[in-house]
Every structure is written in structure tokens, then in C-alpha cells.
Amino acid sequence: MNVELTGIGVSPGVATAPVARLAAPPELGADTGPEPDPDAALASAKAALEAVAADLEARASRAEGPAGDVLFAQSMMPRDPALADRVAKALAEGRSAPHAVAAAFASFRAALEAAGGYLAERAADLDDLRDRTVATLLGLPMPGVPDPGHPFVLVARDLAPADTAALDPAQAVAVVTEQGGPTSHTAILAKSMGLPAVVACPDAASLEDGVTVLVDGRAGTVAVDPGPERVRRALEGEARRTEALSGSRGPGRTADGRAVQLLVNLGSPADLAAAAEADCEGVGLFRTEFLFLDRATAPAVEEQTEVYAQVFASFTGRRVVVRTLDAGADKPLAFVDHGQEPNPALGVRGIRLARSAAGAALLEDQLAAIGAAAAATDADVWVMAPMVATPGEARAFAARCRDHGLDTAGAMIEVPAAALRASRILDECDFASLGTNDLGQYTLAADRMNGALAELLDPWQPALLDLVGLAAEAGRESGKPVGVCGEAAGDPLLACVLVGLGATSLSMAPSAIAAVRAELATRTYEECAALAATAIGADDAREARRRVAA
Known part of the structure; x- marks a missing residue:
């Protein structure tokens, strides 16, 4: 063929x-409502929602790594009381139970899509939850x-x-x-x-x-x-x-010996064993949100300290870069009033939470816990703030870190403004790390989960690489490290481009390290720089990838 x-x-x-x-998802068929006993129908719908949530929660407990985190977050959605309220409203309007469930999820989906940004990314997950709930109600096989x-x-x-x-x-x-x-x-x-x-x-x-x-x-x-x-x-x-790849060992280096630190991304304690056993030089991105999400109250300093110390102890003598709480947008906190935002992805998230008294207290507690855990272990602990947009934010964050005995403070560059003014950002802190996932969506104005815009979200986009190069050049001029911790770092060929642009470290899934290490070892730094120039000279991501591969 x-x-x-x-x-x-x-x-x-x-x-x-x-x-x-x-x-295929279950077929709803014609609406046979209204239900003869709306109260009983509502009870059945609530039971179906709980069954779906419990099934997802059970799957989350058996899954490892990112899969478990994603499933647990999804299991919380069917338990949202507002969803049951919308089912009740639809039943009262004369719909049958399956159609009432579908209407409730449709209402939620429309609200998330209207919010845009990260919240819109969650809309597609609602379709799966709807189908599972309807199948449970109708006694049909689970899609x-x-x-x-x-x-x-x-x-x-x-x-x-x-x-x-x-x-x-x-x-x-x-x-x-x-x-x-x-x-x-x-x-x-x-x-x-x-x-x-x-x-x-x-x-x-x-x-x-x-x-x-x-x-x-x-x-x-x-x-x-x-x-x-x-x-x-x-x-x-x-x-x-x-x-x-099986023979790929040791620190990352180009063929002419230029050092490129190869680090792992760590998202939860479930990932810790695989990350610690990886042949890497430490952690380039330790996401701390798992401690804060899906709970009614903030974790105490003591609890945080214990978890951070466990991670740091697993990387004795190696670097661990901790990203402070990146909440807001699609990751709201139950114990923080996020208010109503027309576009949460462009609103109060990441370091911007510290603008309020409650958010500032959360940050102070987290830095206190990180500082205490760092003092009790022998890891090389660095700390960085997400969503930094201005030099003033970097300056204030670095000062807070040093107040807690954390001497290496940095900024995530995931906002175009931070990349464009990276030299000023680095004047105020010790290092920077490029989050290419967010930087890509903000640079190309393309929602990360919008399949119709997938080509714009490709990390090979020359405009995104331009900003990576600007930030890396600022690092070279200041003598401060600038790494990449987004998904782009795990693509072996793109990793060479990133090194050619000036990235000093690459952080990725543990499974990607061997391939990246092996690819870097086949090219000199000058060759990596030539590949970077080739990629940036392209008109779009597809052409950039094709040119470099050729």
C-alpha cells in the first residue's frame, strides 16, 4: 500500500x-425524561459519579509517576458538588438521568473553554468523565x-x-x-x-x-x-x-568535551526511585505542587520539610533545583481564594500568588521548609520561582530565599518578557531555567492542548528558539547558568540545538537521558551551534526539524 x-x-x-x-463512547439516544422520581434519579447519578471517581482514584494508586498524578487530579472532578447541583437542575428541567448528566458536563465544559488557557486544557478530560458516568448509569461497557x-x-x-x-x-x-x-x-x-x-x-x-x-x-x-x-x-x-544507548554513561558532554549537565524532572514521591537511580547529575525541576493540590488546608512546614528532606537525601552530592509552588489557573488551591479571572492562564499564578498576604505566607512557609531540609542534608539545593516576568520579581524572590539560608535563587523563564529581558533578570538572581512548554504557548499564543494548533506548539518553532537563544546569551554574558527544563530537553536532536544556543543544562524524563547523552557525544559544540543556526533560520517547526535532521 x-x-x-x-x-x-x-x-x-x-x-x-x-x-x-x-x-466508542455510549450512545445517549433520545431523551426519555422527565424522570418519574427525580430524587431517585439524582441519587443514581451521584452514585455513578462517585463510582467513576473511585475507579480513577484506584487506578491512580496503582499507577506510577505522572500517570498517577494526572489520574488523581481527574478523580476529583466528578466529586465537585457543583456538578451534582447541575445534574439536579437538569433533572428538574425534565431531562432523563443520562441526559441530565450529559448536560451538566456540557455546562462545565463550556465554562472551562470560555476561561481559556490552562483551564481550557481540562475541557477534553470532561468528555471522558461524562462517557464513563453515562455508561455506568446505563449499565453499558466502560468506554x-x-x-x-x-x-x-x-x-x-x-x-x-x-x-x-x-x-x-x-x-x-x-x-x-x-x-x-x-x-x-x-x-x-x-x-x-x-x-x-x-x-x-x-x-x-x-x-x-x-x-x-x-x-x-x-x-x-x-x-x-x-x-x-x-x-x-x-x-x-x-x-x-x-x-x-546501553553504553551511554557518565556526565553529559559534547564530542569536544564541553560539559552539559543532564538532569531529571521530578513530579512526585512516586517518581523518586526512578529519578534517583538514573545516571544523571541531579534534578533540574522538582515540581512541588503535589503537596498542595487536592487538599483542604495548606501543608504544615514540618510536613513539607520531611518530604523535601527525603528528596534531597536521595540526591546527596548532586544538584536539586526546587520550583516553588506553581498554583493557579488549572491548578487552583482549595484553601486560597483565587477570585474570578477572565483568563486564568494570564492571571494570578506562580510567583504572582505572593502578591496577596495568603500567597506570601504560603511562599514563606515553603522556603522555610526547603531551607530546613537543605540544611539537614547534603544535596546542592537551588530554588527557582515560576512565572517570573520582571527583574523586580526576581529580586524580591532572591531576597526571600536568602532570608531562609538558600543562597542559590533563580527564575523560571516561561514568559516572553522574561526571555527578552533575561540579562536584567539574571542581574537579580543566580541562574535561570527555561520552561519551554509554557514559553512556547505564550510566544505563539496557542493553547497547549489545542490539537488544531499543535504545529504552533511544536518546541522546534524558530520563534521559541529565538527566545531560548536570547536567554542563553544573557547567561553567557553574566557568567550564570541558563538551563532548559521543558519537554524540549528530552528530544535528542533538539537537545543539541539547545546546547548550540547556549543552554548549560538539560532536564528531562529519566528515560530520555541516555539518548540525549549519546547524541551530544557525537557532536562538537561548534556543530551544535551550526545546528542551532540552521533551526533558527527556518520558517516553521517542520522545516527546522527537517533541516537539522538532514
């Missing part, structure tokens, strides 16, 4: 198997991952977190979705599970159950009926690459 579909490769690897499509009885390539319009986390890598050997983007849940979870994945592949809609495909998650291609010879070459090439 010799047909090749293209999308965005978001998790490297090669796999081949027959297609199995995601199970989701198929089980054909043999290894398969999962193909879907998009995947909910529950679907991705439920995948058995022994059966689902790769993932292809029509929608999604480089920083979608599908991308992040597939990478953490080591599954080859291609997203934003609209032609995947034409793939039927049973047709054999060859998925290349590095190149972003899906070959239909590839033929035995092409499959053999692809699998042998991947085997050679895996063998080469």
Missing part, C-alpha cells in the same frame, strides 16, 4: 502491530482501551488520562492520535511509559481496526501496511540505537 501518515512524534521508539481503535487479545497500536481521536494510564505496554505497543500536541497528557504519559507515540495526525481517522502499521515516534510517521522488509529495517535500526 506504501502510505505514510505524518504527525508529531512525541515519544521515541519504533513499533509495529495491527490497529485497534479506542472503544476506553480495547482488548483484542494480541499486541496492537492504539489509535484514537484523542486519549483521556485514564485511557493512557490504563495501557499495558506488553499489549499496546504504540499510540497514535488525531489530536493532541507535544505537551498534551498523551505525550507526557506515553513518554513516561516508554511507548512510541505520534499525535496531531489527522489522517489517523482513516485507519481501520486490524490494518498493520509501523509507528516511528521519533520521526512522527505512521506507515500503513509497511511490508516485511521495511519493518525489518526499522526494528533493526531501533535495536542498534538501543544497544548504543
